[in-house]
Amino acid sequence: MQNNNEVLLKVENLCQYFRSGTFVNKAVDNVSFEIKKGEVFGLVGESGCGKTTTGRSIIKLYNITGGNVYFKGIRIAAGIQSYKDAIEKAKADAKEKLASAKSDAEKKRINDECNAIVAENKAKLKEADYDQKHCDRAYSDRLVSNLKEKFLPLIEKASGDEKAKLTAEYKEALHKAKRTKLVTQIQMIFQDPIASLDPRMTVREIIAEGLIIQGERNKEIIDQKVFEMLELVGLVREHASRYPHEFSGGQRQRIGVARAIIMNPDLIIADEPVSALDVSIQAQVINLLNDLREKFGLTILFIAHDLSVVKYFSDRIGVMYYGKMVELASSDELFLNPLHPYTRSLLSAIPLPDPIYEKQRQRIVYNPLAAHDYSIDKPTFREVKPGHFVQCNEAEYQEYMKILK
Numbered sequence: 001m002q003n004n005n006e007v008l009l010k011v012e013n014l015c016q017y018f019r020s021g022t023f024v025n026k027a028v029d030n031v032s033f034e035i036k037k038g039e040v041f042g043l044v045g046e047s048g049c050g051k052t053t054t055g056r057s058i059i060k061l062y063n064i065t066g067g068n069v070y071f072k073g074i075r076i077a078a079g080i081q082s083y084k085d086a087i088e089k090a091k092a093d094a095k096e097k098l099a100s101a102k103s104d105a106e107k108k109r110i111n112d113e114c115n116a117i118v119a120e121n122k123a124k125l126k127e128a129d130y131d132q133k134h135c136d137r138a139y140s141d142r143l144v145s146n147l148k149e150k151f152l153p154l155i156e157k158a159s160g161d162e163k164a165k166l167t168a169e170y171k172e173a174l175h176k177a178k179r180t181k182l183v184t185q186i187q188m189i190f191q192d193p194i195a196s197l198d199p200r201m202t203v204r205e206i207i208a209e210g211l212i213i214q215g216e217r218n219k220e221i222i223d224q225k226v227f228e229m230l231e232l233v234g235l236v237r238e239h240a241s242r243y244p245h246e247f248s249g250g251q252r253q254r255i256g257v258a259r260a261i262i263m264n265p266d267l268i269i270a271d272e273p274v275s276a277l278d279v280s281i282q283a284q285v286i287n288l289l290n291d292l293r294e295k296f297g298l299t300i301l302f303i304a305h306d307l308s309v310v311k312y313f314s315d316r317i318g319v320m321y322y323g324k325m326v327e328l329a330s331s332d333e334l335f336l337n338p339l340h341p342y343t344r345s346l347l348s349a350i351p352l353p354d355p356i357y358e359k360q361r362q363r364i365v366y367n368p369l370a371a372h373d374y375s376i377d378k379p380t381f382r383e384v385k386p387g388h389f390v391q392c393n394e395a396e397y398q399e400y401m402k403i404l405k
């Protein structure tokens with residue numbers, strides 16, 4: 001459950017386009033959502049709708065095309081390409097207009113307009129580039145100033161041994177704060193437990209890799225942490241010296257969980273962590289994530305392709321279809337009042353252990369061309385009820401409001 005209202009992750013108009021030649025695949029198109037601290041946010045949608053791409057964009061595996069990603073209030077990713085595109089477009093538009101311009105005054109006006117757009121986007125581009133490159137620095141600066149605020153008055157007041165002890169503690173904390181990288185506080189558990197573990201590394205090496213990159217050199221501390229993590233995820237110490245191929249799918253996924261948790265992250269992106277597993281093992285891994293969430297106050301972005309998996313685990317759910325977020329609501333609200341036809345079709349696919357219901361259950365097939373008429377009035381992401389958003393146009397909005405009444 002949510003602890004408070006602090007927004008940990010904010011994804012704002014995220015676009016991730018893949019270009020191949022002249023074809024542009026809008027894998028993620030203008031997606032916005034927030035995740036509050038301590039919350040589990042479920043992201044669902046069919047294969048290829050852009051869930052993994054959303055996760056990978058958040059951990060900066062891609063340069064995002066457009067929009068912004070904020071973590072702990074600091075912008076960690078910004079869509080630099082969108083500013084470059086805007087500059088090119090302004091120049092092309094101006095060129096076209098200039099060709100048919102009649103007077104010098106008109107030409108001047110067109111040029112001025114173009115220059116203003118170019119200047120504005122250049123400034124935004126520079127700012128975005130700076131934020132993206134310096135987000136770790138901004139975060140460690142913040143930690144350092146928090147430490148100063150906490151320790152300096154105490155050190156000032158203290159004397160003798162107490163003062164020496166506090167000073168040492170302060171120095172140690174400062175050293176750590178300066179090395180802290182913001183983005184390592186987001187860890188991803190990857191979709192494919194086989195492909196995401198290097199077959200030539202032992203489990204110990206896999207789990208400890210992040211710590212070593214972070215600068216931990218002490219072998220004893222590393223071993224102890226690895227053993228602790230193995231036990232935490234339900235494996236045993238003896239597993240540390242083995243290789244990934246010696247494990248079952250569920251065990252490999254546990255190794256992936258251990259590798260993420262050892263970094264002491266604030267946010268875990270779990271990308272279909274159970275979809276490759278047997279149903280009984282799925283429940284085990286979900287229970288494990290649930291335990292860890294309670295133990296460490298983790299915030300989780302949980303990606304899945306069907307709603308039944310996320311239903312009990314998520315506080316809020318976002319439904320994606322072809323790169324767009326089509327509906328977003330609290331878990332209870334989404335199951336009680338599903339509005340978007342795609343959400344309804346996903347819900348109609350969930351079997352229930354009730355033979356009478358199952359006999360009558362009808363699959364709703366979502367056909368976007370038949371379901372919506374967007375020829376004139378285009379859809380936008382609208383709030384139909386506090387916290388419940390649907391992608392719809394005006395006519396659909398009115399209809400949804402009627403249903404909710």
Ligand SMILES: Nc1ncnc2c1ncn2[C@@H]1O[C@H](COP(=O)(O)OP(=O)(O)OP(=O)(O)O)[C@@H](O)[C@H]1O
Binds near residue numbers: 018
């Ligand atoms: N690195 C890439 N280069 C080009 N296209 C990509 C890349 N990664 C993903 N895509 C495309 O982006 C779209 C979204 O893919 P993505 O992997 O995010 O889907 P998904 O929702 O995670 O699907 P699944 O449930 O199958 O994992 C797909 O059309 C895919 O082909």
Ligand SMILES: [Mg+2]
Binds near residue numbers: 051052053
């Ligand atoms: Mg995926």
